[in-house]
Amino acid sequence: MEEKKQILERYIPLAKSTAKMFGHHCEIVIHDLTNPQASVIFTINNHVTGREVGQSFDHLVTTVLRSKDFKEDHLAGYTFVTEDKRTIRSSTTLIRDFNQKVIGAFCINFDVEALLQMQQFMNTFLPTAVPVEEKEEKPSPEIKNVEEIVDGLINQIIQNSAHPAMKRHEKVELIRFMDKKGIFSMKGSIDKVADSLGISKVTVYSYLDEIKNKSR
Numbered sequence: 001m002e003e004k005k006q007i008l009e010r011y012i013p014l015a016k017s018t019a020k021m022f023g024h025h026c027e028i029v030i031h032d033l034t035n036p037q038a039s040v041i042f043t044i045n046n047h048v049t050g051r052e053v054g055q056s057f058d059h060l061v062t063t064v065l066r067s068k069d070f071k072e073d074h075l076a077g078y079t080f081v082t083e084d085k086r087t088i089r090s091s092t093t094l095i096r097d098f099n100q101k102v103i104g105a106f107c108i109n110f111d112v113e114a115l116l117q118m119q120q121f122m123n124t125f126l127p128t129a130v131p132v133e134e135k136e137e138k139p140s141p142e143i144k145n146v147e148e149i150v151d152g153l154i155n156q157i158i159q160n161s162a163h164p165a166m167k168r169h170e171k172v173e174l175i176r177f178m179d180k181k182g183i184f185s186m187k188g189s190i191d192k193v194a195d196s197l198g199i200s201k202v203t204v205y206s207y208l209d210e211i212k213n214k215s216r
Contacts, residue, residue: 001034004097008032008104011095012042018108019044025114031057031105036157037177039105048111049082060105061153062182064092065146073102073145079112086113094149102149150186154178158196171197175207184208 008030015028027048031039040055064075073094080088089112095104161174175193183189194201 004034004103005032007097008041008095011104011106015042015044015106022110025111027051027109027111029107029109031060031107033057033060033102033104033153034156035160036153036181037160048109049088051109056177057105057181059090060092060181061150062185065149066182066185070146086111088112102152147186147188150183150189151192153181154183154189154192154196157183158193162197166197171199172207172210175204176211179208179211 011030015030019026019028024045025048027043027045029040029046029049029051030042032041033039037056038054039057040051040053043051043053046052059078059080063078063080064070067075067078069075069078073096074092076091078090078092080090082088089110091108093106094102095106097103157178158174161170174197178184178189178193183193190201190204194204197204
């Protein structure tokens, strides 16, 4: 674990220089994915999204890994909207150890709200450009890679929390966390979680139903 920590810490100078290069609107977040429940280990300019050390990942599974454009361990230029309705343009690059196991993620979040407002202003006075026809891209060939990454996340999440005397409410909370992080949006994840926890698929589904009913 100490070796993995050292690998991740080597990215801190890169995070600082990138944030300094692009300024106040550029936030950098480094995740330790061997500890998914508290993956954030470093942030700079965290006023952009409010990420804090000790928090967990948000968009890794639902936006990054599920994107057809995710390839070669990165996804660049995806967007999401903050709670206060600001548009953030982001890039995520996975970090692997010397054995090629995914151990972390290097994320750049750039607040582009001011640029979008400027663009809207300019569009008022400038003629609209003729759209260029985009070629249809083939589906990403990285499905196996994504499955391995999600398997690793499931293993780490359960390894960090599960124990032989685990009570029902603890299992429900573990399922709740994985559901919130988009784990169950991936094909086959229900089976993998059930096997890892030593429970049936039916039990996992019943926990998910219970969680959804309580959130209504």
